[in-house]
Amino acid sequence: MTYLAKPKFHHPSLPKNALGYTRRDYEAATSTLCAGCGHDSISAAIIEAAFEMAIEPHRVAKISGIGCSSKTPTYFLGASHGFNSVHGRMPSVLTGANLANRDLIYLGISGDGDSASIGFGQFAHALRRGVNMTYIVENNGVYGLTKGQFSATADRGSKSKKGVVNTDNAIDLVAMALQLGATFVARSFSGDKRQLVPIIKAALAHRGAAFIDVISPCIAFNNHPGSTKSLDYVRAHNEAVNALDIMIGREAITVDYEPGEVVEVTQHDGSVLTLRKLNEDYDASDRVAAMNFLQQEAAKGRIVTGLLYVDGDADDLHRHFNTVATPLNQLNEPELCPGSKALDKINAGLR
Amino acid sequence: MPLTAVNDFVIRFANVNGSGSASANEMFARAIMRMGIPMSPRNVFPSNIQGLPTWYEVRVTEAGHLGARGGTDIMVAMNPQTYNADVAAVEPDGYLIYDSTRAMPPGKPRTDIHLIGIPLTAICNKEYSDPRQRQLFKNIICIGALAALLDMDITELEKLVGEQYRTKEKLIQPNIHALHLGHAYAKANFKCPIGLRLQRSDKVGDRILIEGNAAAALGAVYGGATVCAWYPITPSSSVAENFTKFCGKHRHDPATGEARYAIVQAEDEIASIGMVVGAAWNGARAFTATSGPGISLMQELFGFAYFAEIPSVIIDVQRAGPSTGMPTRTQQCDLINCAYASHGDTKHILLLPEDAAEAFEFTAGAFDYADRLQTPVFVLLDLDIGMNHRLCRPLQWDDARRYDRGKVMTAADLEAGKDFGRYTDVDGDAIPFRTYPGTHPTKGGYFTRGTSHDARARYSEEGVDYVEGMQRLLRKHDTAKGILPRPLRRDADKPTRFGVIYYGSTAPAMHEAAEILTARGHTLDLMRVRAFPFHQDVASFVSDHDFVFVVEQNRDAQLRSLIVNELDIDPVRLVPILHYDGTSITARFISGAISDRLDALKVTPLRKAMS
Structure with a gap:
């Protein structure tokens, strides 16, 4: 929450990426969220990921719903088209946008109210259709913009700032995403940039439905003792199963690991995901095992983070539909209109 | 006998x-x-x-x-x-x-x-x-x-x-x-x-027999729709099903077999309209087909598309409401719900085809109107037109016709230094320019939102910005009046104080009723309204007559309400003739009802009575 406008000058020594852009080229308007909000850290991670991957900002469409999380697309990738839609409907708007132009990168930003309550249905259906997107839920377990009501991801037994204990069961969006067939599922923590940035990069490179649940403490309404989404609680209960490095394109892998410690996944675009195991038993290529592991750890009160599942050969909705390579929004009369002769034939068949 | x-x-x-x-x-x-x-x-x-x-x-x-x-x-x-x-x-x-x-x-x-x-x-x-x-x-x-x-x-x-x-x-x-x-x-x-x-005749001519829903689906194919998102509901499902069928035949790349369209059967009507709005925002021609209950569910995104100015086409095949109503019976009962759909001050474009031929033309045209006016366009069919085979003139397409994609600023425009303000009225017709996402690396990007915005799409809660935007949207509707299909007027052979306004599937019964009434010595001028907002001709027609019957298929005289409301007309002069039991309206009903009212209205001029 700063009122100082960011200076437009770029220091000549600012590092540049492969496109010649600096990090500043991936920034946008100054955040109006509360000082210290976890969501701002996620915006920073998105900026970092896009910068490091040398994505052209204007080739990203950032689409959100309603809520604190959904306000954040204003605060990153200022050259991108943004779409702040209505509450809970980001997934359908993103699906439609994706159908219209398969060549852009689709970044969906949502929150736990937006995706686990009002938009639970759309969250589910966009994932099961395999829409090619990166779907980030900035999950703080609370309705921030309306001042502190529980959301559907709040754990049973957790306490609100006003002292009310939540008696409803929590929705685990990661468990849902795994069941629904998302082909990239991760969970991270807004306070762990080292973990989050590579996960976002890998998700952006993924072809198919990539879902990231980012625990993002609400410092205004959900950062008190008794909350299970506070900074202290998440730090104390974070169980990272792996550490991710992502190699874009055909770069040589330079990180050396002991044999057996590392799993490599090559995604469709050629990006190589190098997963260093932190938990020996965890296998990010086994959907069923991942679901079991998550449930077991959740029962022990642990928040499992890392790249939880990935299918490097995943398909997306366009491949299911066998749509043409040219984006649909670039087709014109010659490709779309069958013309008067065809219509005459149709007429003749109706007599 | x-x-x-x-x-x-x-x-x-x-x-x-x-x-x-x-x-x-x-x-x-x-x-x-x-x-x-x-x-x-x-x-x-x-x-x-x-x-x-x-x-x-x-x-x-x-x-x-x-x-x-x-x-x-x-x-x-x-x-x-x-x-x-x-x-x-x-x-x-x-x-x-x-x-x-x-x-x-x-x-x-x-x-x-x-x-x-x-x-x-x-x-x-x-x-x-x-x-x-x-x-x-x-x-x-x-x-x-x-x-x-x-x-x-x-x-x-x-x-x-x-x-x-x-x-x-x-x-x-x-x-x-x-x-x-x-x-x-x-x-x-x-x-x-x-x-x-029966006796062999030659009265069919070159007419074809087609269901309105199939004709509307063909209109969507010819009109260049590439994205269809829908949720099954009677009596509209066959629009999407026919679109699927026609696309299967006419919309595959002959070399690769790949599809030049995408059709999603969505999880509900809200997702359907969400996909339409998302696709249209991104520059594809997109539509959904639904019926009354779906229209109710889609309200929030209609308001969004109106306020954020996103072209979208909605085909509403009306059935009897309210609630589940009579799902397989016909009515014209969604006019008001579509015309003023969503919360806040809104007004939407309605097209009112009379039969399958117009369902084809208006649906194809709807994509041009939506792109030109950057707003939702509703094509209002009903079950009577949509799900019945009907004789109509052959469907026609002019191969010289080009899609009107409206005001879209290109990378070349931006490169040439054209100023881009997403909600800026540069031409005086209240229609701003838009850009498709991904157009230019540094220019033309903007943020689409349902919150109040200024002429350059920046978030603003300033009263001045808000009012300016809302006034421009009103002016944009004035622009629409000159673009949409005009009402068709058919005057009687001799002057008359009485007129009739009707629309949609009422047309064939109304034309027959007019013949019956003429035979009974009643003279009536006719006007078939084909779009909302109303063209000036509608106001002129009303002012040309002492009384105008408004014939429609709903309980609450919805078109009459729209005329009274939008044209500031004294309601006394608009006499409702209403048929809403779910069956198709008949000439017998219309002519009977109008005859009764005419008899009641027939006041002998004072001078004549005195003489």
């Missing part, structure tokens, strides 16, 4: 749904069309798949009156469940055709109608052993008998059988055989033809 008429009667088939009667009945109707005789078929069916009563009505009309007439001259009563009611519905001196194999349910016998008993079940049982064959061929045998009774050219039926089973050749002969079984029985046992009969 039995009813006698040539090419002018109503025949109604009472069936059980799921019994295979539909295709036989349709063949009967088509054979009449092939004889050059105009006819108008209608399905009356329940919200059910198997076992409940359905009716199929064919109005045979040399005069070309395609609206429902009301009444039944020949009842083909094949459903014991509704037999008594069906018998009661026959016009005096009309005909009842029934299966005489077994005694029909007991009921009050009618002595004022003519009974024609054909032992259909007995003929079938003698000829066929397979129970399914017995059921299916019974329908065909019945059509064969009707051909004899009505003097229908049986070769037309034979040809239709051949066309229908082109790909299943071994079914052709058995069906033709069944036709002749019925035909021969009727010839041998009754005096053929009966008083009501």
